[in-house]
Amino acid sequence: MLQLMDLPVLVLIVLVAAITVWALIDCIRTPREHVRFLPKLLWLLILLHGSVCAALIWTYFGKKQIANAAQA
Secondary structure (H helix, E strand, C coil), X not given: CCCCCHHHHHHHHHHHHHHHHHHHXXXXXXXXXXXXXXXXXXXXXXXXXXXXXXXXXXXXXXXXXXXXXHHC
């Protein structure tokens, strides 16, 4: 049975899983030309083995911003 103290842990697990899946899908859908610093396959491996930190790194450093992509 689910205890009251287990609910915040369950919410946290679902949140981490959702952020990780979102980052994986975003990486897969991003064109190769818009990926920065590392090859796309390496970014996918990092996202698979990382968690929220890997997703945040992908979001801020992995892909070009839309304004920068339009200029390039």
